[in-house]
Amino acid sequence: MKKTGAEIVFECLRHEGVDTVFGLPGGSVLTLYHALGKYSEEIRHILVRHEQGAVHAADGYARSSGKVGVCLVTSGPGATNTVTGLATAYMDSVPLVVFTGQVPTMLIGNDAFQEADITGITRPCTKHNYLVKDVRDLAGIIKQAFHLARTGRPGPVLVDLPKDVIAAETEFSYPSKLKMRSYNPTYHGHPGQIKRAARLIAGAKKPLIYAGGGVILSNASKELTAVAQKFSLPVTMTLMGLGSFPGTHPLSLGMLGMHGFFHANMAITHCDVLIAVGARFDDRVTGKVELFSPQSKKIHIDIDPTSISKNVQVDIPIVGDARNVLRTLMKYLEEESGSVQDWAKKHAEWHNQIAAWRNNTVTPDPSCGPCIKPQFVIEKIHEITKGEVIITTEVGQNQMWTAQAFKFTKPRTFLTSGGLGTMGYGFPAAIGAQVAFPDRTVIDIAGDGSIQMNIQELATAVQYNLPVKVAILNNHCLGMVRQWQQLFYEQKYIQSVFDVVPDFVKLAEAYGAVGLRATRPEEVEGVIRRALSIPKPVLMEFVIDQNECVYPMVPAGAPITEMILL
Amino acid sequence: MQHVISILVENEPGVLSRVSGLFSGRGFNIESLNVAETLDPTISRMTLVTSGNEQIIEQIIKQLNKLVNVIKVMDLTGSDFVSREMLLVRVRAEASSRAEVLRIMEIFRGRVVDVSSKSYALEITGDEKKIQAVIELLAPFGILEIVRTGKVAIVRAKKDAPPPGKAPEPKE
Numbered sequence: 001m002k003k004t005g006a007e008i009v010f011e012c013l014r015h016e017g018v019d020t021v022f023g024l025p026g027g028s029v030l031t032l033y034h035a036l037g038k039y040s041e042e043i044r045h046i047l048v049r050h051e052q053g054a055v056h057a058a059d060g061y062a063r064s065s066g067k068v069g070v071c072l073v074t075s076g077p078g079a080t081n082t083v084t085g086l087a088t089a090y091m092d093s094v095p096l097v098v099f100t101g102q103v104p105t106m107l108i109g110n111d112a113f114q115e116a117d118i119t120g121i122t123r124p125c126t127k128h129n130y131l132v133k134d135v136r137d138l139a140g141i142i143k144q145a146f147h148l149a150r151t152g153r154p155g156p157v158l159v160d161l162p163k164d165v166i167a168a169e170t171e172f173s174y175p176s177k178l179k180m181r182s183y184n185p186t187y188h189g190h191p192g193q194i195k196r197a198a199r200l201i202a203g204a205k206k207p208l209i210y211a212g213g214g215v216i217l218s219n220a221s222k223e224l225t226a227v228a229q230k231f232s233l234p235v236t237m238t239l240m241g242l243g244s245f246p247g248t249h250p251l252s253l254g255m256l257g258m259h260g261f262f263h264a265n266m267a268i269t270h271c272d273v274l275i276a277v278g279a280r281f282d283d284r285v286t287g288k289v290e291l292f293s294p295q296s297k298k299i300h301i302d303i304d305p306t307s308i309s310k311n312v313q314v315d316i317p318i319v320g321d322a323r324n325v326l327r328t329l330m331k332y333l334e335e336e337s338g339s340v341q342d343w344a345k346k347h348a349e350w351h352n353q354i355a356a357w358r359n360n361t362v363t364p365d366p367s368c369g370p371c372i373k374p375q376f377v378i379e380k381i382h383e384i385t386k387g388e389v390i391i392t393t394e395v396g397q398n399q400m401w402t403a404q405a406f407k408f409t410k411p412r413t414f415l416t417s418g419g420l421g422t423m424g425y426g427f428p429a430a431i432g433a434q435v436a437f438p439d440r441t442v443i444d445i446a447g448d449g450s451i452q453m454n455i456q457e458l459a460t461a462v463q464y465n466l467p468v469k470v471a472i473l474n475n476h477c478l479g480m481v482r483q484w485q486q487l488f489y490e491q492k493y494i495q496s497v498f499d500v501v502p503d504f505v506k507l508a509e510a511y512g513a514v515g516l517r518a519t520r521p522e523e524v525e526g527v528i529r530r531a532l533s534i535p536k537p538v539l540m541e542f543v544i545d546q547n548e549c550v551y552p553m554v555p556a557g558a559p560i561t562e563m564i565l566l
Numbered sequence: 567m568q569h570v571i572s573i574l575v576e577n578e579p580g581v582l583s584r585v586s587g588l589f590s591g592r593g594f595n596i597e598s599l600n601v602a603e604t605l606d607p608t609i610s611r612m613t614l615v616t617s618g619n620e621q622i623i624e625q626i627i628k629q630l631n632k633l634v635n636v637i638k639v640m641d642l643t644g645s646d647f648v649s650r651e652m653l654l655v656r657v658r659a660e661a662s663s664r665a666e667v668l669r670i671m672e673i674f675r676g677r678v679v680d681v682s683s684k685s686y687a688l689e690i691t692g693d694e695k696k697i698q699a700v701i702e703l704l705a706p707f708g709i710l711e712i713v714r715t716g717k718v719a720i721v722r723a724k725k726d727a728p729p730p731g732k733a734p735e736p737k738e
Binding site: 119120123124127128131148180181182183304305306308309310313 | 575576579580583584587591621624625628629631632634635636637
């Protein structure tokens with residue numbers, strides 16, 4: 001049967017199992033939106049208020065559910081507004097397919113109204129992108145787009161749809177097979193390499209697992225936990241890896257790196273065998289790279305060969321899917337065990353050393369004086385929700401305090417912009433997560449700076465009655481910027497302090513949401529409990545001390561053992 | 567160290583920009599780049615000359631392989647290969663020097679491809695050393711314009727070469 005390009009787009013979405021699209025219409029995509037009317041039974045469209053919000057929402061949807069997030073926006077400014085969202089998803093390997101409108105093919109290159117070379121613009125921040133020039137190619141391209149987005153190292157894919165292409169008709173059949181001669185991700189690690197890794201780990205005295213976001217992306221938490229437990233291997237996690245291993249587990253060292261824990265940074269510096277799983281030795285983790293984990297033999301498991309030996313040379317590279325590799329590693333480790341019966345005993349000295357680092361350090365005190373401490377708010381949220389919650393964050397102090405104080409126990413419950421560090425990510429991402437899981441509690445932990453970057457999405461949350469909760473840690477400034485100025489720029493707070501901050505309670509009310517405020521520590525618990533009991537979007541404002549900093553902290557460029565503790 | 571990298575890519579719009587964008591975006595350097603269709607019109611071959619230490623070259627090759635449109639990447643450096651470059655050069659050639667320019671062309675097996683009363687346009691093909699030598703020898707006459715193709719390269723067949731048509735597997 002003949003179908004228009006617009007109909008083909010939605011038929012393809014149906015074949016890919018997509019039931020939710022985040023978007024905002026405009027001139028070039030009206031044909032698509034017109035066709036959407038026919039598919040409204042099967043495909044739910046969430047109308048956002050800004051295209052950046054659409055991409056972050058699709059991203060939150062994808063990270064929390066593991067499915068591909070889908071967006072639909074118009075040409076020109078609609079398309080360029082997706083760039084930050086795409087770059088965010090690209091850095092954190094989130095599977096997205098973003099459809100952008102485009103001017104008719106005959107006008108491309110003519111500087112037409114609302115024309116932007118979006119495939120050119122997004123080439124470096126997408127896994128791949130397409131400009132569809134012929135309606136007959138459309139179904140095949142969409143099939144490829146979804147395949148690329150979700151396989152290998154996942155990532156965002158953009159499909160640019162000229163107006164005449166989506167209006168044109170062709171015979172539609174969804175291709176059942178897909179063959180791409182130039183794209184074949186490696187899923188199974190080289191058995192010889194995994195064997196070598198097993199031998200190295202079995203012989204280690206001070207082994208350490210360094211788990212990243214790849215563990216979550218490949219759904220390998222169960223396998224990681226099994227290996228760590230069975231062979232008594234301590235686990236430290238990157239920001240993106242939080243939730244991949246239970247933060248409450250005795251083997252968990254929590255987060256490492258610039259704002260990681262002292263014992264985690266000490267452990268990685270002194271370990272003799274480092275097992276990196278789905279992590280990429282980011283500069284926020286390694287600190288001064290020459291002094292990063294200097295004594296260890298390094299095993300690196302990653303599906304993306306470019307991540308291996310990019311920043312840090314490794315001894316045993318293993319290209320493959322983390323889940324597959326960990327399963328094989330488990331098998332080989334059992335074979336290599338030899339006479340070892342009690343691994344906890346074998347590694348006892350190492351565990352004691354880590355415990356000593358953990359106990360012999362100073363940590364920021366979350367108890368409040370007259371002012372509310374941000375860590376206190378986060379711990380209260382953890383306590384009241386019992387951790388049964390999806391947390392998103394913005395970027396900066398709110399993000400680091402959350403990463404430190406909240407003990408994530410499950411994968412896909414902590415959504416944060418790790419690589420790009422996009423302020424304004426958390427709130428739309430929370431909306432996306434709430435769309436994916438209408439019955440779960442979703443809380444965005446925000447700062448007053450970040451929340452204002454996508455505050456317009458409050459209207460979206462209200463329109464769809466998405467009961468997202470936002471905890472704004474209001475310090476009336478760009479907290480992390482101010483912190484750097486305090487520590488490294490002679491306490492000159494240039495352009496980081498806000499003279500004007502909106503009244504968040506009134507703002508919430510103006511949008512038809514609920515606003516609550518706590519200015520004293522004793523009000524915190526009541527505000528959180530009330531917010532959780534209201535089945536509507538709620539902005540909670542917690543007024544905190546402007547001088548509160550995130551500690552520990554490793555100054556940029558210093559080795560990660562040189563920490564400012566308090 | 568200089569590396570000659572041979573890349574097979576899908577013959578599609580935008581592929582060159584993906585490759586060049588990869589180099590500029592990651593701070594790698596392209597010394598020369600040559601692209602043309604292969605026997606299979608859906609595939610193009612790029613011959614790219616770049617330089618860097620071992621780690622950089624490894625990253626370049628991995629990053630190229632990661633591009634969705636890239637089918638195959640071969641680092642020819644380290645394997646046995648032949649490389650050639652073509653030079654088109656316009657050199658001043660007046661009555662007194664015309665014979666000498668032609669003699670140089672004869673020695674280097676070059677050709678005159680355009681003649682005017684004041685100059686010759688010459689075509690010379692060869693490896694890097696030869697091209698360099700020609701340029702040095704022609705310089706005293708006065709070089710007016712120079713156009714170089716950049717390198718193209720092909721792997722030498724092994725002694726126990728596979729039958730024609732089946733490409734030998736160069737070291738990747």
